[in-house]
Amino acid sequence: MSKIPRSFRLLEELENGEKGLGPESCSYGLTDADDNTMTNWNGTILGPPHSNHENRIYSLAIECGPNYPDEPPKVKFISKVNLPCVDQTTGEVIVEDFHTLRDWKRSYTMQTVLLDLRKEMATATNKKLPQPKEGSTF
């Protein structure tokens, strides 16, 4: 397999996001449609059912740096959420505490990150965690 360069990889992700090929439980897009470096993205996660996150929509900021996808993106919750892998003052997802970023693979995408965060919300211990008031932000 050859290595698809960063820009063409991000264009593919953008097209998949725009087409809505991804699952309905998460979405993402470019923050600034004019930014041809395609660095800053916004994402949303629909809280998983049968958890304290049910029916909530979480907003996130995703930064794909110059070495993406060789290196993972920086991911930060904008909506307040109580999860062990999320820094409770900044909203940043802590790399060491979130396996998808810690054990990053080049084949992972922004969609992988959003879906895995959603799974994280639904684990037996995390789904019962008390959550901040809906609509509050970091």
Place this chain on the structure above:
Amino acid sequence: MASLPKRIIKETERLVTDPVPGITAEPHDDNLRYFKVTIEGPAGSPYENGLFHLELYLPDDYPMEAPKVRFLTKIYHPNIDRLGRICLDILKTNWSPALQIRTVLLSVQALLASPNPNDPLANDVAEDWIKNETGAKAKAKEWTSLYAKKE
């Protein structure tokens, strides 16, 4: 690194030994399927005297699949959008394995010489082009001198 198909090696060699006038294409040392490309704006077009940087990538299935090409230099053109994506039939539905890197780049150069506002990618630019061609061309020329300066 996976070995490079003979076809790609031959095409790359020919791009260097027998370059297309006004076009350069050079593979990155660490990824021989990924090319740095420059195209000079065609004479008589609003892009004249500009030097446009592009990137080109040959996917795993090349030549069964078309190369991926994108403008890095900002350009005001009805068939090129704000992210540098190009609307060109041979890059999409009309791709044929008989085409090559050089034919693709020649087609991109030809697209600069004759924009096609009736098949737009950048809708706002195309509308401007149809309603006010003189003004649109002046803007394209202005962007060329702003963003596509030769070193």
